[in-house]
Amino acid sequence: MKKSVFLGTLAFAGLSAGLAAAGTLDDVKARGELNCGVNTGLVGFAAPDANGNWAGFDVAICKAVAAAVLGDASKVKYVPTTGETRFSTLSSGETDMLSRNSTWTFSRDTDLKLDFVGVNYYDGQGFMARKDLGVTSAKELDGASICIQTGTTTELNLADYFKANNMTYQPIAVNSNAEGEQQYLAAACDAYTTDASGLAATRAAFADPENHIILPEIISKEPLGPAVRHGDNQWGDIVRWTLNALVAAEEYGVTSANVEELSKGTENPEINRLLGVDGELGKMTGLDNEWAKRAIMVAGNYGEIFAATIGESTPIGLARGLNAQWTQGGLLYSPPFR
Structure with missing residues (x-):
């Protein structure tokens, strides 16, 4: 009898964990909007214009996730956060993700119970x-x-x-x-x-x-990247692999200009899996198979986003440096899409 009760408790705990894991994705879909924590205003990274339209390097990540999940990059509510409020808004559920030039550290990953899904900018103080x-x-x-x-x-x-x-x-x-x-x-x-x-x-x-x-x-060393809450692995995977999709797209030459054509099929199996031509990668995270295609169509691949928001031709004037692709002497590297 005790054994069956114990097993029943484990089964219930497993069910609860499964429900929790799907929580943020379900919430975002039901709401029809992604709540994304951003900077209160840092030109090039996240700042509103005179009409209240947000733009920047970090904002582009919010838009890519919204496109992947909701099919519409405009379905984002930007939540301005300071250095002191950014993590509490995420932990409390006020935001679904944080895309706010925040450093991945040991204590934030463990003590604050956040999951940094990757690095979108290698920086230093x-x-x-x-x-x-x-x-x-x-x-x-x-x-x-x-x-x-x-x-x-x-x-x-x-x-x-x-x-x-x-x-x-x-x-x-x-x-x-x-x-x-x-x-x-x-x-x-x-x-x-x-x-x-x-x-x-x-x-x-x-x-x-x-x-x-x-x-x-x-x-x-300041590895900056998007963050989500602990305990929601499905949502973490979605944000992580959306960022990876933008990085991989640059490596494989997938751009905002050619993604539509390439999504008809190429001779490169990795591109075909990335764009949903082959395989069922989208379904593994609860999305359809064109999620990455939509994310890339918003503002292009990682390199396009960098160049348009903070690159050398912008007033910010940042060189790629460590943020170049690994094939170009930088640190950017996406795990395989397979």
């Missing part, structure tokens, strides 16, 4: 200062006042770096990049520190970017 300050290295910032966003790995890295180099600093706490930019421009701090990509985006928005320099030191 840097410093920006006004040219008239006369410094050319972060190691010349001893005693400086530094604007720093609270609730971030940046805050912790700053303390580590100055301690390791026997230097002191005065932290000027800010809650968002917009506040950091405002304080820095008002000369409330000598320097501003955040991810190097964020510094480039912030400087690009200045009226006089030429009067501000990004110092050469990169003091940390």
Whole structure:
């Protein structure tokens, strides 16, 4: 009797786990909208225009997931989050995913019970200062006042770096990049520190970017990527493989311009599986087989998104660097679609 009760309990637990695993996908479909946590405003990554239309590198990931799941990239509710609120909005269920230049760390993965589905930008922390300050290295910032966003790995890295180099600093706490930019421009701090990509985006928005320099030191590893909650493996797989689809598409030459033609079939089996011509990969995650095709059609592959939002031809002016494909000397690499 005890054995049957025990087995019944296990069966119920297994059923509950199965229902939980399908929760976010079902919620998004029933709602008809993806709730995506983004930055409060970082040009090139996530920022609304004068009409409230969001655009940027991280926003493109939200749109790709919405296209894959709902068939419509416009079905996204963008939830602006600060460094301190971004994870709580995800954990509470206010957002379905986070696409907000957030660093994948041990404690966030385990203690905060988040799942980072991959890396969409390999970054590192840097410093920006006004040219008239006369410094050319972060190691010349001893005693400086530094604007720093609270609730971030940046805050912790700053303390580590100055301690390791026997230097002191005065932290000027800010809650968002917009506040950091405002304080820095008002000369409330000598320097501003955040991810190097964020510094480039912030400087690009200045009226006089030429009067501000990004110092050469990169003091940390900041693998940035989308995150979901623990315990919903199906939803995590969907977000993970949507990101992978954009990365793989660039490697295989699938673009916004040719994806429709290639979806009729090619001689490359990997492309055929990616675009749903062969196999049943979509059904394995609860989607149809054209989910990846729709994701790519929104704004193109990873390279197209990078070039259009933060690349060298944009005001942000970021080179691919570590974010180049593995075949081009970078770190971008998608597992196989098979």
